[in-house]
Amino acid sequence: MELASQLRRIGNDLIAVHLIVTDDGLTLIDTGLPGHYADLRRELEAIGRPLSDIKGIVLTHGDTDHTGFAERLRAELGIPVYVGAGDVARAMGEKPPSPPKDRRRLGPVLAFFAYAIRKGGFSMPAVAQVEAVEDGDVLPLPGSPVIIGMPGHSPGSIAVHVPEARVVFVGDAMTTRSVLTGSEGPQPAPFTDDQATASDSLGRLAGLDVDWVIPGHGAPWRGGADALVAAYRRAERV
Template identity: 55%
Template sequence: MKLSTHLYRVGNDIVAAYLVVTPEGVTIIDAGLSGHWRDLRAELTVAGRTLGDVKGIILTHGDSDHLGFAERLRRHLGIPVYVHHADAARAMGGPKPPNAKQQMRFLPLVEFLTYALRKGGLRTSWLTRTIDVRDGEVLDLPGSPPPPHHRPSRALRGQHRRACSARRRSVRRRWTHDTQRPDRRDRPPARAVHR
């Protein structure tokens, strides 16, 4: 789904991967579920691109619903997968940090599980190699991303679990943990209303 001039989404509001499409190539933010493979190829076609145009994948964190087709692209096409060093072990099948447990409401959990089952959520291929990113490191990827940095997950209220954050100036979006939202710096300043 085309969200803006340079931004496409593969998946839905529950689990998604985002394509940042520029003249220099494509950067993928998260890799969704393994069943998103066909959707990825279809979305690249809509954008007038191919798998050969993908220059890198940035994972916001190492949970299985963000890994989807990442290992497939890395193994078969040599596309680098970037993840914050604190999440690299998790992205390679390591244990979930004990403080990463979060309470989920029943209906959203059922919706997630139903969608994940339909899209291959049980067929996760853990990564066998990642490129670890440190705070402040600048990645040479399409979309002129500023350095990814670790931010505490808002769902975990400041505990030690963190997620990689990437902000793309070309698409005016920020990805943090399981969210994607317009960048606050791109919003117009609030104006006082006088009556």
């Protein structure tokens, strides 16, 4: 699905994968679940681009619902996979800490896990080789993504700012739709390792000149970064 001329979305508000599209090639942001690979192929066919145009994968963090088909592209096509330094082990298969006991509603939880199962969520191959990135790095990929350190959801969570597409991808640093409760709007993401640190990290988006703020779960936000941070702060106080 086209969001903007350089921005394509694969998946839905439960779990999404994104493509940065340039004349020089494509950059893939997150890789969802294994079943999203078929969705990627359909999206590439729709825009007339081959898999070989993907020059790199940037993972916003190392959780398995973001690493889905990364290893397949890396192993079959040699596409490099980048992840925050603090999440290298997680992306390569290390088990994360036990999730916190977040508030839940049965309907949204069942919908999320049913979708995950349909998309191959029981078979989540780890990434065998990754390249660690740090805050401030500018990656040699289409769109020249800039890395913003966003620890909290996980130690190595990052945001990925693509200035020429006027977008920042924030992974699970926040969400606009809780997969556990179904509540909508900017808010803390569930399954977060350290919520206080995640809240502090979100302040790093303030002042960012973008049209789009895109989480890994929930609808893309198109009200500017400052408005998103303000809405998130209001949700924290509820």
